[in-house]
Amino acid sequence: MIAWALTIFIQSSFPAIELPKVEIISFDKVVHMGVFGVLAGLCYISLLNIHSRNILTNNIYLSAGILSIIYGATDEIHQYFVPNRSSEVQDWLADVVGIIIALLVIRYFLSKRFKLFSKSVYLKN
Numbered sequence: 001m002i003a004w005a006l007t008i009f010i011q012s013s014f015p016a017i018e019l020p021k022v023e024i025i026s027f028d029k030v031v032h033m034g035v036f037g038v039l040a041g042l043c044y045i046s047l048l049n050i051h052s053r054n055i056l057t058n059n060i061y062l063s064a065g066i067l068s069i070i071y072g073a074t075d076e077i078h079q080y081f082v083p084n085r086s087s088e089v090q091d092w093l094a095d096v097v098g099i100i101i102a103l104l105v106i107r108y109f110l111s112k113r114f115k116l117f118s119k120s121v122y123l124k125n
Contacts, residue, residue: 001042005071008035012075015084032091033098040068040099044106061103068099 044064051060072095080087 001039001046004039004042008039008071008075009078012079012085013082015082029090029094032094033101035098036068036072036095037098037102039071040064040102041106043067044103061107065099065103069096072096072099 044060047060047063072092075095076087076089076092079085079091
């Protein structure tokens with residue numbers, strides 16, 4: 001997770017590259033959602049390794065989300081000071097959307113996995 005956060009910081013230190021515009025949503029926002037979705041997933045895994053008691057604990061999801069959202073905000077502040085970069089609330093909102101989607105997807109698949117696991121345990125007994 002730390003390596004990914006460092007990668008985000010380093011990449012946001014370079015001047016911006018002009019990306020092609022797409023009618024519905026700009027490619028830039030999709031990249032923000034993907035990059036910060038990955039960060040949220042890595043943050044979840046890191047926190048899970050620290051608090052491995054219950055894989056579906058809401059506190060782990062909330063903590064991973066809050067840490068990722070704060071990091072997204074600080075990344076936008078950081079970009080304000082980088083030449084040829086801009087700091088936009090819309091970018092941060094794309095970060096937040098990516099974080100939420102990633103954590104919901106993780107929760108969905110883990111809950112499905114544990115439902116299947118618990119059913120197979122009952123079938124064996």
